[in-house]
Amino acid sequence: xxxxTRPILIVVMLALLLAPLGxxxxxMTLLTEALILGLFAMSxxxxxxxxxxxxxxxxxxxxMGAYACGWMLLHTGMPLLFAVFAAALLTxxxxxxxxxxxxxxxxxxxxxxTLAFAQLLYAISFKWTSVTxxxxxxxxxPRTSGPLGFAALSGKSGFYYFVLACLVGGFxxxxxLVRSPFGAVLRGIRENEAKTTxxxxxxxxxKIAVVATSYALGGLAGALYAPFAxxxxxxxxxxxxxxxxxxxxxxxxxxxxxxxxxxxxxxMLMEHQLSSLTEAWALYFGLIFIAFVLFAPQGIWGLAxxxxxxxxxxx
Amino acid sequence: MTTLAFLLTESLNALSQAALLxxxxxxxxxxxxxxxxxxxxxxxxxxxxxxxGYSLAKGSxxxxxxxxxxxxxxxxxxxxxxxxxxxxxxxxxxxxFLMVTFGLALVVGEAVRLIWGPDALQVAPxxxxxxxxxxxxxxFPVYRLxxxxxxxVVAVAIWQFLERSKLGLLIRATSQNADMASALGVxxxxxxxxxxxxxxxxxxxxxxxxxxxxxxxxxMAATVIIDAFVIVIIGGMGSFLGSLIGALLVGFVQVFGNYxxxxxxxxxxxxxxxxxxxxxxxxxxxxxx
Amino acid sequence: xxxxxxxxxxxxxxxxxxxDQVAMAVEEGEVxxxxxxxxxxxxxxxxxxxxxVKPSAGTIRFAGESIGGQPSHHVCRxxxxxxxxxxxxxxxxxxxxNARLAAQARHARRWQPFGGAGVFRQAAALADAALEQLxxxxxxxxxxxxxxxxxxxxxxxxxxxxxxPRVLLLDEPTQGLSVEETAQAVDTLxxxxxxxxxxxxxxxxxxxxxxxxxxxxxxxxRGAVIADSTPDAVKADPAVxxxxxxxxx
Numbered sequence: 001x002x003x004x005t006r007p008i009l010i011v012v013m014l015a016l017l018l019a020p021l022g023x024x025x026x027x028m029t030l031l032t033e034a035l036i037l038g039l040f041a042m043s044x045x046x047x048x049x050x051x052x053x054x055x056x057x058x059x060x061x062x063x064m065g066a067y068a069c070g071w072m073l074l075h076t077g078m079p080l081l082f083a084v085f086a087a088a089l090l091t092x093x094x095x096x097x098x099x100x101x102x103x104x105x106x107x108x109x110x111x112x113x114t115l116a117f118a119q120l121l122y123a124i125s126f127k128w129t130s131v132t133x134x135x136x137x138x139x140x141x142p143r144t145s146g147p148l149g150f151a152a153l154s155g156k157s158g159f160y161y162f163v164l165a166c167l168v169g170g171f172x173x174x175x176x177l178v179r180s181p182f183g184a185v186l187r188g189i190r191e192n193e194a195k196t197t198x199x200x201x202x203x204x205x206x207k208i209a210v211v212a213t214s215y216a217l218g219g220l221a222g223a224l225y226a227p228f229a230x231x232x233x234x235x236x237x238x239x240x241x242x243x244x245x246x247x248x249x250x251x252x253x254x255x256x257x258x259x260x261x262x263x264x265x266x267x268m269l270m271e272h273q274l275s276s277l278t279e280a281w282a283l284y285f286g287l288i289f290i291a292f293v294l295f296a297p298q299g300i301w302g303l304a305x306x307x308x309x310x311x312x313x314x315x
Numbered sequence: 316m317t318t319l320a321f322l323l324t325e326s327l328n329a330l331s332q333a334a335l336l337x338x339x340x341x342x343x344x345x346x347x348x349x350x351x352x353x354x355x356x357x358x359x360x361x362x363x364x365x366x367x368g369y370s371l372a373k374g375s376x377x378x379x380x381x382x383x384x385x386x387x388x389x390x391x392x393x394x395x396x397x398x399x400x401x402x403x404x405x406x407x408x409x410x411x412f413l414m415v416t417f418g419l420a421l422v423v424g425e426a427v428r429l430i431w432g433p434d435a436l437q438v439a440p441x442x443x444x445x446x447x448x449x450x451x452x453x454x455f456p457v458y459r460l461x462x463x464x465x466x467x468v469v470a471v472a473i474w475q476f477l478e479r480s481k482l483g484l485l486i487r488a489t490s491q492n493a494d495m496a497s498a499l500g501v502x503x504x505x506x507x508x509x510x511x512x513x514x515x516x517x518x519x520x521x522x523x524x525x526x527x528x529x530x531x532x533x534x535m536a537a538t539v540i541i542d543a544f545v546i547v548i549i550g551g552m553g554s555f556l557g558s559l560i561g562a563l564l565v566g567f568v569q570v571f572g573n574y575x576x577x578x579x580x581x582x583x584x585x586x587x588x589x590x591x592x593x594x595x596x597x598x599x600x601x602x603x604x
Numbered sequence: 605x606x607x608x609x610x611x612x613x614x615x616x617x618x619x620x621x622x623x624d625q626v627a628m629a630v631e632e633g634e635v636x637x638x639x640x641x642x643x644x645x646x647x648x649x650x651x652x653x654x655x656x657v658k659p660s661a662g663t664i665r666f667a668g669e670s671i672g673g674q675p676s677h678h679v680c681r682x683x684x685x686x687x688x689x690x691x692x693x694x695x696x697x698x699x700x701x702n703a704r705l706a707a708q709a710r711h712a713r714r715w716q717p718f719g720g721a722g723v724f725r726q727a728a729a730l731a732d733a734a735l736e737q738l739x740x741x742x743x744x745x746x747x748x749x750x751x752x753x754x755x756x757x758x759x760x761x762x763x764x765x766x767x768x769p770r771v772l773l774l775d776e777p778t779q780g781l782s783v784e785e786t787a788q789a790v791d792t793l794x795x796x797x798x799x800x801x802x803x804x805x806x807x808x809x810x811x812x813x814x815x816x817x818x819x820x821x822x823x824x825x826r827g828a829v830i831a832d833s834t835p836d837a838v839k840a841d842p843a844v845x846x847x848x849x850x851x852x853x
Contacts (some may be wrong), residue, residue: 156492
């Protein structure tokens with residue numbers, strides 16, 4: 001299977017590297033946002049696809065990253081590069097506490113606790129106006145270039161390459177993680193947590209660790225979004241975004257890392273294409289999502305690789 | 316206002332709030348108890364109930380038609396969804412349900428926005444319930460008293476239904492052991508469809524009853540689904556009594572929290588939930604999970 | 605000194621006394637069976653030893669160290685590995701991956717979040733050796749969920765063995781197997797126990813299995829030990845026949 005998918009990934013990678021040369025600015029904006037959402041969805045896949053920790057509150061990671069990064073850029077004059085990574089790190093550290101709380105429960109209660117935590121942040125973002133700007137959010141977030149000659153990052157294609165590098169870097173981190181001994185334990189938790197505990201693993205610590213990693217990467221995505229859009233608002237913490245991220249993971253293919261990135265791109269494409277055709281695009285998208293859960297739970301990437309493998313076998 | 320009068324009116328407020336929350340929570344917990352499904356669309360169906368109720372009340376000029384009609388229609392819709400979609404998923408893991416009902420929440424939410432438009436709609440309570448009464452010389456809306464009464468009636472009715480009726484017995488049997496019930500000749504499929512329908516109808520009842528207080532709006536689904544989950548988690552998934560206790564607790568926390576610590580009212584609800592989970596991970600009356 | 609020693613171990617659930625002043629000592633290399641009628645407290649005994657349930661009173665010593673009331677993952681790491689009455693496996697992983705994950709739990713770098721070829725190599729070697737011991741080498745690549753019931757039970761034993769335990773706790777290893785499957789599984793287990801000289805604590809319902817495998821038998825009745833002797837002596841003990849074997853008549 002690797003032999004089949006590797007050439008495709010290389011071609012896609014080349015296309016992404018060359019994209020700024022050929023695409024009009026409008027398409028570049030869409031593509032950049034798709035990559036950011038891809039990183040966000042992929043980070044959720046660590047929990048959903050590899051550990052079966054169904055988070056309903058991943059927007060918490062995105063929003064925290066976005067607000068933290070936006071606040072630093074607005075108020076501290078920190079350079080872009082530093083603010084983005086500091087925000088991701090901060091999100092990861094806070095997520096240790098979140099993970100500790102949420103893993104008190106398992107199964108559905110876990111999902112609800114993640115949701116509750118995200119909604120709590122959502123409520124706080126309205127009240128804590130001195131930091132979050134209340135219902136107006138943070139606006140006019142600059143892409144401060146900083147002293148080390150990273151000026152190129154502030155431009156449109158420079159920022160695009162920065163996002164692409166974060167996505168590829170994030171992918172490599174996740175890829176190594178799920179294939180490591182740590183990843184093997186996560187798969188054990190996914191398939192039979194009680195047995196994993198009985199084998200002598202402290203599964204709660206593994207779960208907290210994966211929540212923290214997942215949130216840090218989700219926070220990275222949010223931290224990229226704030227300077228990309230130039231604003232951060234309460235929408236970024238709303239449960240609808242958590243749900244959309246979950247859809248991207250499932251429609252793309254949970255437990256594959258590549259799938260959720262595709263799912264995010266597909267989501268962006270659908271939103272863009274369908275919303276120009278019909279006002280009811282979200283309705284159709286919901287129906288497409290239900291159809292995927294019912295008839296193709298392996299997602300787009302699962303369907304594609306199965307098809308490619310069959311093709312490879314036939315030839 | 317005297318302290319006594321204040322406590323009385325605020326307590327009645329909390330009770331009326333708890334009644335609305337109870338309609339949501341009990342449906343959710345019934346469905347979970349029987350099918351191990353978390354119905355994420357519960358908030359959306361509550362909203363659908365409010366909007367269908369609006370149209371029925373407007374069309375017939377009679378609030379009581381809406382009160383009966385909306386739960387019936389939404390209940391039928393829910394049973395239909397179980398028949399056509401959920402039924403295909405019983406062999407899959409619990410997460411498939413979560414996803415599918417989330418999809419349903421999206422679809423219903425969008426459909427409501429397309430049919431009724433994006434604006435909040437005002438629903439008038441029936442004229443008999445529109446006024447105020449004086450309790451210890453303080454005015455109090457009759458409609459809220461009506462909510463408290465409805466809450467008590469519905470709670471007793473459901474309790475009696477589960478304890479006394481034949482269908483209630485079958486539901487309890489199936490909740491405890493579906494395979495055994497099926498082997499004993501219970502039509503488990505039909506029980507599932509009915510309970511899903513009943514749960515959805517209760518959500519819709521909550522929606523219709525809430526509409527005169529809060530108006531029917533697109534945002535109502537998201538807020539109530541979280542409240543409903545908090546109730547069910549506090550009370551214990553699948554426990555009828557638990558949902559009642561959870562609804563009362565959350566109702567009082569919301570009303571009194573709003574008065575004393577308005578900035579922290581929302582956080583307070585989550586803190587209560589967290590405290591319960593730390594002490595009893597399965598909820599107050601739930602089984603350990 | 606015995607490898608595993610229990611003294612005065614008591615566990616109450618409310619008014620129910622599930623274990624009542626249980627004392628026993630398992631020597632290194634011994635295969636010890638614990639028998640008793642339903643509700644005698646056999647599974648509770650296992651749960652107390654492995655740390656899933658805390659004892660209300662009494663001490664449990666393993667190789668001289670007190671382990672009573674310690675969390676199960678800690679107890680497990682000291683060298684007690686158990687199987688479950690109800691088959692517990694990772695159904696989508698192959699048999700070899702199941703055993704490898706078990707072996708990895710003993711590795712100092714089981715946490716490593718990147719690379720890990722070294723960890724995997726060492727764990728895989730232990731896993732393969734354990735599969736070999738239980739005669740499962742040929743089905744190593746089959747997903748555990750697709751194995752026959754008998755092989756699934758044996759795979760559980762192999763997983764416990766891949767952890768290189770000092771004591772193996774087997775909770776009804778033939779539970780749920782047909783007569784034929786039981787006979788095959790017991791043959792394999794007997795061969796394996798003979799060859800490995802493993803210290804085993806075994807809970808089993810099937811008397812034939814117990815008399816075939818055990819060196820020594822402890823009989824529990826209503827949570828208390830009523831006999832502790834060789835299989836022949838236990839068979840002849842009138843108190844045991846009364847409490848237990850009589851129960852079948």
